Structures are given as structure tokens and as C-alpha cells.
Amino acid sequence: MYITITPQKLGSHYLQSAGDFVDYLEKENQGKTQNEMEAFFDPYDDKISAEEVKTSIDENTTKLKKKEPKFYSITINPSARELAHIADKPSALKAYTRSLMENYAKAFHREIEGRKITKDDILYFAKLEHQRRYKGTDRAVRENRPYIQKIVRLQHEMVLIKKGEMEGSIQTKQQSIRELQQKSPHQQQGKMIEEGMIKEGDQRHIHVLVSRKDRSNRYSLSPGSRYKASTTMLHGKEVKRGFDRDQFFKAAEEVFDRKFQYRRNYVESYQARNTFLKHPERYFKQLLRLPAPEKKIAFQLLKERGVKLPLTTIPLTSSQLAGKIMTKLKKGITKAIHSGSIEL
Numbered sequence: 001m002y003i004t005i006t007p008q009k010l011g012s013h014y015l016q017s018a019g020d021f022v023d024y025l026e027k028e029n030q031g032k033t034q035n036e037m038e039a040f041f042d043p044y045d046d047k048i049s050a051e052e053v054k055t056s057i058d059e060n061t062t063k064l065k066k067k068e069p070k071f072y073s074i075t076i077n078p079s080a081r082e083l084a085h086i087a088d089k090p091s092a093l094k095a096y097t098r099s100l101m102e103n104y105a106k107a108f109h110r111e112i113e114g115r116k117i118t119k120d121d122i123l124y125f126a127k128l129e130h131q132r133r134y135k136g137t138d139r140a141v142r143e144n145r146p147y148i149q150k151i152v153r154l155q156h157e158m159v160l161i162k163k164g165e166m167e168g169s170i171q172t173k174q175q176s177i178r179e180l181q182q183k184s185p186h187q188q189q190g191k192m193i194e195e196g197m198i199k200e201g202d203q204r205h206i207h208v209l210v211s212r213k214d215r216s217n218r219y220s221l222s223p224g225s226r227y228k229a230s231t232t233m234l235h236g237k238e239v240k241r242g243f244d245r246d247q248f249f250k251a252a253e254e255v256f257d258r259k260f261q262y263r264r265n266y267v268e269s270y271q272a273r274n275t276f277l278k279h280p281e282r283y284f285k286q287l288l289r290l291p292a293p294e295k296k297i298a299f300q301l302l303k304e305r306g307v308k309l310p311l312t313t314i315p316l317t318s319s320q321l322a323g324k325i326m327t328k329l330k331k332g333i334t335k336a337i338h339s340g341s342i343e344l
Contacts, residue, residue, distance in 0.1 A: 001268070002077040003252055005223050007069030014069045018057040018209060021073065022050050025127050025207055040125045043098055053125045053209065060123055060211045064220070072223055074208035076100065078256075079268065081301070083202045086260050090128055090204075096259060097126050097206050103251035104210070104223070109242035112219055122221070124210040132203040133196050140186035140193040147184040148194060151177050223248075266290055267298045 008015045029037040040048040061070045086092045102119045110117050134141050154173045160166035184192040188200055225243045253270050266272050276283040
């Protein structure tokens with residue numbers, strides 16, 4: 001599970017309206033009939049229109065300054081293994097999202113009129129999406145880039161030949177392009193993977209738009225608070241503040257595992273991510289100490305996420321964790337962890 005929470009920006013400026021972001025999330029509905037369209041949902045309703053989302057978020061911004069985010073985006077990205085486990089059940093991810101947002105509310109170290117914050121205080125709208133496109137940062141695109149660059153150069157040369165500004169055979173250039181496309185290391189259904197191409201397989205994920213203000217439009221609730229739990233004085237009163245990210249992330253994982261009876265492998269866990277970031281040598285030791293069946297799954301998951309080094313030769317001491325081997329290993333493991341874990 002990979003979850004991100006981000007304030008919505010355009011460059012260095014916070015968006016003043018949710019309109020553009022909502023329109024972006026409507027892209028998969030283009031060309032579909034009303035019955036085929038995927039609607040927004042909230043804690044109570046599965047059929048919320050894009051216009052209602054825009055209006056509700058944009059009108060819930062009282063006293064927020066231009067330099068403050070008006071809303072946050074939470075992206076819930078189950079791994080391929082997690083999606084296969086829950087099977088093709090749209091209602092499952094929606095139910096999980098609602099449970100997750102209950103824990104989002106609990107993660108705030110805040111009170112409203114003397115009581116703890118609950119899901120009923122959080123104004124949010126969520127959307128299930130079924131497609132993903134390759135980004136320029138994806139490994140397949142990066143490793144195909146040298147081939148793409150050569151193809152672009154050949155295409156430019158073909159244009160010059162047609163204009164009479166360069167000598168050569170267009171047919172020869174076309175054949176070279178076909179050979180480069182066939183030799184590219186990453187392909188999908190016989191075509192070279194490029195930025196913008198739709199990814200094959202189960203790509204279900206959830207986008208959540210959550211207002212910075214509570215439903216009453218009176219209290220500011222920021223998951224980006226640098227405080228985990230603290231108190232401050234405001235207008236002569238002691239006020240609690242903070243958002244416990246660790247609590248939220250752990251709950252996100254625990255809720256999924258409990259709701260779907262999912263047996264999480266070590267490399268998929270929030271605990272593993274934290275261990276790797278703080279004590280990489282402990283992370284590698286734990287990998288090698290896993291029971292044989294769990295270790296096999298762990299190595300397979302890492303391999304699927306691009307870790308190329310033979311993990312049976314992982315260095316285990318601090319002195320061995322230096323140099324080129326450690327650099328390559330950390331780079332691969334970092335990407336693997338990010339593709340199957342949680343971060344803010």
C-alpha cells in the first residue's frame with residue numbers, strides 16, 4: 001500500500017479552487033454513458049457529482065489565507081498483490097477508503113467543542129480510478145529513454161530528407177526505428193513503453209479530496225502540521241494541535257489487513273520502510289531471517305519492483321554498507337519500498 005497526502009499546488013502557489021483538480025479526476029469518464037461513469041463518493045453517498053464536489057470544497061474555506069492550502073489530496077495506491085487479493089470488487093476499495101478516513105480523523109490531536117474529532121467532522125470526497133499512465137520517472141520509461149531519443153533523432157532526419165535538406169533513405173530510417181522499438185527493454189503488448197502510455201493490468205486506486213476546514217467551516221484541520229501532538233495558547237485558551245502521521249499510516253495498513261484478511265509480507269510493511277530508512281543493515285538482516293516461504297515472497301516482490309542485486313549476498317555490517325554495492329542496493333530497495341508502502 002502506497003499512500004500520499006499532498007496540499008494541492010500549481011507551481012509554488014496553492015490552488016484557490018478545487019475545480020481544475022476535480023476536472024482532472026473526471027478524465028476517465030470522458031466518452032462514457034451516464035451508467036458507465038464513476039461518481040465521487042463520501043462517507044454517506046456513492047453518487048456525488050463533480051459540480052457538487054467543486055462547490056462543497058470551494059465554499060468551505062472561511063478565513064483561510066491565499067498562502068494556505070484549501071484542500072489536500074490523499075492518493076490510495078494498493079499494490080498489485082493487494083489488488084489481486086481483494087479481487088475485482090469496486091465496493092471493497094470504497095469501504096476501505098471510508099474506514100481509512102475514520103482513522104484520518106482520529107489521527108488529529110484536536111478537539112471540537114471539547115470532544116474528539118470524528119469522521120463526521122471531515123469534509124471529503126473520493127473517486128475510484130481504473131487507469132494509470134506511465135510517467136517519465138517510471139523505470140520502464142527511463143530505461144527505454146535512450147531508444148526513444150535515437151528514434152526521435154531518426155524521425156527528425158526523415159523530415160530533413162523529405163525537405164531535401166539531407167541525403168539518405170527514408171525506408172532505411174524507418175527500418176532502424178522498427179528495430180529500436182523491438183530492441184527496447186520494456187514493452188507492453190508488443191509496443192515500446194513510453195511516457196503517457198496506459199499501463200496494463202489492474203491499476204485501481206483512489207483519490208480523496210479533503211477540505212482543510214472541518215464540515216462546520218469553523219476549524220482548520222491540517223494533515224501537514226509539523227506537530228505530532230502539542231498544545232498552544234490561542235485567544236487565552238489552551239488548544240490542542242497536531243496530526244500523528246505514524247498513527248495514520250499504521251492504521252491504514254492494519255485496517256486493510258483486518259478487513260480483507262490479508263497476510264502482509266515484511267517488505268510490504270510500514271515497519272520495514274521505517275527500519276530501512278533508519279537502520280538499513282537491520283532491514284537486510286531481517287530479510288535474510290524470514291522463514292523460507294516468506295523470504296521467497298519477499299525476494300519476488302523486490303524483484304518485481306526492480307531490485308536487481310542478488311539478495312542472498314546482502315552486506316550485513318556497517319563497514320560493508322558503503323561504496324557502490326550499498327548505493328545500488330539502497331536505490332533499488334528505496335524504489336521497491338515506495339511502490340508498496342506509505343509516505344506523506
